[in-house]
Amino acid sequence: MKLASFTVKGRESFGAVQGDRVVDLGRHFAGTYATLADFIGSADFAGRDKIVAGLKADLALNEVTLLPVIPRPEKIVCMVRNYMDHHQEVLAAGMHRELSEFPPIFLRVWRSQVAHGQPIIRPKVSEQLDWEGEMALIIGKPGRHIAPADAWKHIAGYACYNDASIREWQFHAKQIAAGKNFVGTGAFGPWMVTADEIPDPENLKLELRLNGKTEQSSNTSNLIFKIPTIINYCSTIFDLVPGDVIVTGTPAGVGWSRKPPHFMKHGDVVEVEIEKIGLLRNPVVNEA
Secondary structure (H helix, E strand, O other): OEEEEEEEOOEEEEEEEEOOEEEEHHHHOOOOOOOHHHHHOOHHHHHHHHHHHOOOOOEEHHHOEEOOOOOOOOOEEEEOOOEHHHHHHHHHOOOOOOOOOOOOEEEEOHHHEEOOOOOEEEOOOOOOEEOOEEEEEEEOOOEOOOOHHHHHHHEEEEEEEEEOEEHHHHOOOOOOHHHHOOOOOEEEEEEEEEHHHOOOOOOOEEEEEEOOEEEEEEEHHHEOOOHHHHHHHHHHHOOEOOOOEEEOOOOOOOHHHOOOOOOEOOOOEEEEEEOOOEEEEEEEEEOO
16 A cells, blocks of 8 residues: 655645545544554554545545655654665775674654655755665554564555765765755655565665666665664664654765766756655755
8 A cells, every 4th residue: 555645725634545546544534643654553554455445535646745755753764875886886986984783874854854746955055965765664563672573563664765965064074964964855755655565675676867867776685784684773772663764775876976976956857766666756956
């Protein structure tokens, strides 16, 4: 099932996407679940197929305004250099980084996110807005100290993410969060696909295209730290809660590693497409 967050006629809601129609679950559960994060953490989430089957797809997809899949997650945890080909291109670009013994992470704030179709913003202070196509997972079952063998039970679904980076600011210090949290740079959407429809999330084709040209092409099988390890590590630090987002890393092909470097500019269109999940498309604009 595809689940999305959106606004319609000034009302925030969430629902199941069926082709070009949407079942408005927010209206159906009015007063019970305010957000998609609330729903995926509930007992009703397990019975979603039966619930949705009994409801009418009452909205056209083109009459709603999509929001980031989880508009205001408590945590967005992002992985650093988690594809071997990306690690190798970092080395080739002259940055000497050893493979980490533990999953390297940073946090992104929810206000930095944008939805499918919304513009990614190149800030006034930068000429180096870079792309990073990634797969995100959304936590559905809360937990702490989650064993790797139990990790899959805690995943509600998967989505496309573009962890766009402001490179000059990322390299201000060893901690990279400054370049990863500018307003309007974390594209997330268009929906999440529930975990039951993705039996092998560690074997999905991932591509990023800029103005129709493929810049990144890889497979989630190339993750250095696999999903159970990531969830185990993150849950050792944090209480993971429904709606938390874990962004699993980007493969080779980012712009700053090119010779000469290449970055996104006003008027560009960037797409992240992941097999069995969907296509996330965003225009790029300069900050006003």
